[in-house]
Amino acid sequence: MTLSPALAAALADAVLVVHLGIAVFVVAMTLALLVGGPRGWQWVRRRWLRWLHVALVVVIALQAWLGRLCPLTIWEQWLRTRAGQQVYTESFVAHWLSRMLFFEAPWWSFVAAYSVLALVVAGAWVLWPPRRRSAR
Helix, strand or coil: CCCCHHHHHHHHHHHHHHHHHHHHHHHHHHHHHHHHHHHCCHHHHEHHHHHHHHHHHHHHHHHHHHCCCCHHHHHHHHHHHHCCCCCCCCCHHHHHHHHHHCCCCCHHHHHHHHHHHHHHHHHHHHHCCCECCCCC
16 A cells, blocks of 8 residues: 555554543542542443443554554554654644653653552542443
């Protein structure tokens, strides 16, 4: 499949936007659980939301433990190469969103952070388990 450079760049930006959206969801949902669980917020206990959150956290932690890059990062970099761009240097979206999503740190720090995140999410699952929808 041959992509035009413009299309590849636009797709790379779209993948980056989705990637950042997932990261924001994971962090925001974790914070919502820690605040809303003790306060009795029912929406943080929605089954589908919790399963989605746990699945993402597990995938993120496993990738870190296995020393793998996120598939979205790989896909975005592949698209940027097809666009003839150096990674994160060409577009406004790539420049600013990548600064929010990616940063330099030793690999072990990511493993530790994602492991702590997984433990926090597991603890929240125990303390405030998801609930089935009640009959109306």
